[in-house]
Amino acid sequence: MAPTTKTNRDLSRKRFERAKQSLVEGVNSPSRGEAVFSPGPIFLERGQGSRVWDADGNEYVDFMMSFGALIQGHAHPHLVEVVSRAAAEGSHFAAATSAEVEAAERFLRMLPSAEVVRFTNTGTEATMLALRLARAHTGRQKFLKFEGHYHGWYDPYLLNAHSHPPEQLGTPDHPARIPDSQGIPPATFEDVVLAPWNDEAALKRVLREHGRELAAVITEPIMANMGCILPRDGYLQRLRELTRDYGVLLILDEVVTGFRYAPGGCQQYYGLGPDLSTFGKALGAGFPVGAVSGPHSILDRMRWGDDMVLHYGTFNGHRLTMKVVAANLDLLSADGVYRKLHATGEAAILGLREVFRRHNIRAVVQGLGPMFQIYFTEREAVNDYRDYCAYVDTRRYSRFVHLLLDLGVYMTPSNGLHWIISTAHTEEDVARLVDAADRACAVLA
Numbered sequence: 001m002a003p004t005t006k007t008n009r010d011l012s013r014k015r016f017e018r019a020k021q022s023l024v025e026g027v028n029s030p031s032r033g034e035a036v037f038s039p040g041p042i043f044l045e046r047g048q049g050s051r052v053w054d055a056d057g058n059e060y061v062d063f064m065m066s067f068g069a070l071i072q073g074h075a076h077p078h079l080v081e082v083v084s085r086a087a088a089e090g091s092h093f094a095a096a097t098s099a100e101v102e103a104a105e106r107f108l109r110m111l112p113s114a115e116v117v118r119f120t121n122t123g124t125e126a127t128m129l130a131l132r133l134a135r136a137h138t139g140r141q142k143f144l145k146f147e148g149h150y151h152g153w154y155d156p157y158l159l160n161a162h163s164h165p166p167e168q169l170g171t172p173d174h175p176a177r178i179p180d181s182q183g184i185p186p187a188t189f190e191d192v193v194l195a196p197w198n199d200e201a202a203l204k205r206v207l208r209e210h211g212r213e214l215a216a217v218i219t220e221p222i223m224a225n226m227g228c229i230l231p232r233d234g235y236l237q238r239l240r241e242l243t244r245d246y247g248v249l250l251i252l253d254e255v256v257t258g259f260r261y262a263p264g265g266c267q268q269y270y271g272l273g274p275d276l277s278t279f280g281k282a283l284g285a286g287f288p289v290g291a292v293s294g295p296h297s298i299l300d301r302m303r304w305g306d307d308m309v310l311h312y313g314t315f316n317g318h319r320l321t322m323k324v325v326a327a328n329l330d331l332l333s334a335d336g337v338y339r340k341l342h343a344t345g346e347a348a349i350l351g352l353r354e355v356f357r358r359h360n361i362r363a364v365v366q367g368l369g370p371m372f373q374i375y376f377t378e379r380e381a382v383n384d385y386r387d388y389c390a391y392v393d394t395r396r397y398s399r400f401v402h403l404l405l406d407l408g409v410y411m412t413p414s415n416g417l418h419w420i421i422s423t424a425h426t427e428e429d430v431a432r433l434v435d436a437a438d439r440a441c442a443v444l445a
């Protein structure tokens with residue numbers, strides 16, 4: 001059966017018109033609004049497990065999962081109970097609490113590279129703090145970021161985090177430096193060295209030139225903001241060795257990958273020992289949180305004193321969030337959790353590949369276990385930012401996802417994001433996805 005566009009979204013449409021009177025573009029982040037969804041966003045009102053319901057009562061299997069935050073799906077009964085009980089006792093004291101200690105102890109148990117952790121409220125705050133720590137620790141100002149990597153919306157990270165037409169990118173040796181936002185003083189970017197990712201030769205060249213002046217290299221272990229691009233074999237390990245050779249700190253930004261691939265994140269999965277790691281999303285299972293972890297020798301620079309690295313925040317270690325973090329990490333420590341996440345994700349990847357093959361549609365389904373992306377492209381793989389900018393048909397992807405939305409699958413039509421498998425997803429959900437993809441392909445083809 002071909003999908004229809006008859007899904008009733010009258011209430012979503014009405015609410016969006018109203019929202020636009022009081023909120024910029026009717027939303028609180030451009031990734032949720034008209035720039036992505038046509039004719040406008042679907043207003044979600046309720047979630048349970050892997051499912052969400054919109055304002056008009058339409059049900060969807062959710063594969064966006066709050067941009068990856070909902071590792072346990074929606075309204076996990078244990079987390080609901082924990083947070084309800086905690087809220088009744090008082091939400092937050094901005095004082096020392098047992099809740100933050102319980103969260104920290106569990107965090108450190110799961111992450112062998114970490115001697116100590118500092119909680120923030122978002123991934124952006126975590127990457128901000130990590131850079132400040134790295135600069136203070138090394139006494140150097142500059143840092144290296146990779147093209148197409150996103151580390152939150154802190155000023156110096158907002159260089160080439162978006163995709164652009166390939167003719168605007170410059171060469172890999174001399175990448176064009178394209179700010180992602182107005183309002184950032186150009187001088188901010190003078191301390192940013194930009195390099196292509198997944199390219200060992202380019203990395204060596206850049207480090208030869210700038211290595212001794214860099215405080216840090218920051219990288220996502222899996223490039224998760226141009227879809228889902230895996231590191232080439234040995235690339236991250238080489239990055240670790242080379243940064244060490246130049247006395248540069250390696251900041252592994254695990255905001256997306258942390259607690260998703262293994263109890264100890266991608267660093268465990270790939271056997272890496274970063275100097276600093278940043279977390280967010282899945283750590284809080286839907287509650288706002290971030291974290292920076294690493295050795296005492298670096299993080300203890302935040303200890304009070306004349307030469308300290310300052311990190312304040314009324315809501316740091318928010319009590320309700322810390323209760324959820326501790327309970328979430330307990331759930332993730334149970335036997336078989338990661339095996340199931342990987343197996344469910346692999347089933348979805350294989351199922352989708354088969355659908356595109358059957359319909360003779362050129363598409364790459366790329367990723368690993370619980371996180372993947374679909375690229376409509378003539379290429380065999382998308383290996384970096386430049387491939388993404390040059391060869392991926394993002395409009396076709398958006399059309400495909402809009403078809404899926406009408407078939408009861410919720411996902412953002414933005415190709416730069418990625419499909420997420422949570423512990424709540426089942427074989428039946430994967431079957432629904434594959435069936436919907438099959439029907440969407442019949443229309444696309």
Ligand SMILES: Cc1ncc(COP(=O)(O)O)c(C=O)c1O
Pocket residue numbers: 067122123124125127150151152153220224225253254255256280281
């Ligand atoms: C790799 C990465 N780092 C940092 C961030 C920022 O996290 P937050 O949105 O919680 O500020 C994101 C957000 O998507 C991210 O993908």
